[in-house]
Amino acid sequence: GENVEQHPSTLSVQEGDSAVIKCTYSDSASNYFPWYKQELGKRPQLIIDIRSNVGEKKDQRIAVTLNKTAKHFSLHITETQPEDSAVYFCAASGGGADGLTFGKGTHLIIQP
Amino acid sequence: DAGVIQSPRHEVTEMGQEVTLRCKPISGHDYLFWYRQTMMRGLELLIYFNNNVPIDDSGMPEDRFSAKMPNASFSTLKIQPSEPRDSAVYFCASSLSGPGGGNYGYTFGSGTRLTVV
Numbered sequence: 001g002e003n004v005e006q007h008p009s010t011l012s013v014q015e016g017d018s019a020v021i022k023c024t025y026s027d028s029a030s031n032y033f034p035w036y037k038q039e040l041g042k043r044p045q046l047i048i049d050i051r052s053n054v055g056e057k058k059d060q061r062i063a064v065t066l067n068k069t070a071k072h073f074s075l076h077i078t079e080t081q082p083e084d085s086a087v088y089f090c091a092a093s094g095g096g097a098d099g100l101t102f103g104k105g106t107h108l109i110i111q112p
Numbered sequence: 113d114a115g116v117i118q119s120p121r122h123e124v125t126e127m128g129q130e131v132t133l134r135c136k137p138i139s140g141h142d143y144l145f146w147y148r149q150t151m152m153r154g155l156e157l158l159i160y161f162n163n164n165v166p167i168d169d170s171g172m173p174e175d176r177f178s179a180k181m182p183n184a185s186f187s188t189l190k191i192q193p194s195e196p197r198d199s200a201v202y203f204c205a206s207s208l209s210g211p212g213g214g215n216y217g218y219t220f221g222s223g224t225r226l227t228v229v
Contacts, residue, residue, distance in 0.1 A: 032216065034218060036220075042222070043203065043220040043221060043222050043223055044155070044203070044220050045220070046218060046219070049216065089154075089155065098143060098160060098162065098167065098168075099145055099157040099160045099168065099171075100145075100157065100218060101157070102154055102155040103154075104154045105154060
């Protein structure tokens, strides 16, 4: 089955700086890669996703890049703000498996 | 749409008791997933349904766990008998089939925090 590795487990950045979270996946047939943000005690919420026929996608301060050859994808957050502090999860699915396989999460801390 | 609705939000039960968690997916979504979240193991897929039919239950930890989806708007996850190691947050999620296969628009419910004492 699919295996998703996520790094780093904790990331602390100064407010206004950029943050990058990286994930790798094992199943070359995977074709859908969403990112979720989870605040303490709340549900994971989809913030951006990308399909395997696209290399990059942007939504305001958030962008995701995908390298299918290397089987890795990354989340980029620019001009970080205090409300960006949360746990971020990457996930992968497809290739005959419809359920998402999640990474272990990255705790993003925005320092004032 | 009210989103994915789960009940109860919190459940505290004694070891050995039966626990039933409930989920109402987003209307029109044809996939329903049950996930479990713990600090140690993160988010784990337990089982999922497509058009009310269980497709993959390989993530169900053992026979004490069972799930049903009697119709397109309701699903249950049952644990009988419950054990302390079942304590976790259980999330339900639903999604739509995508063109050309796969699915998208995964939306999670608020979760049920289960504590087994």
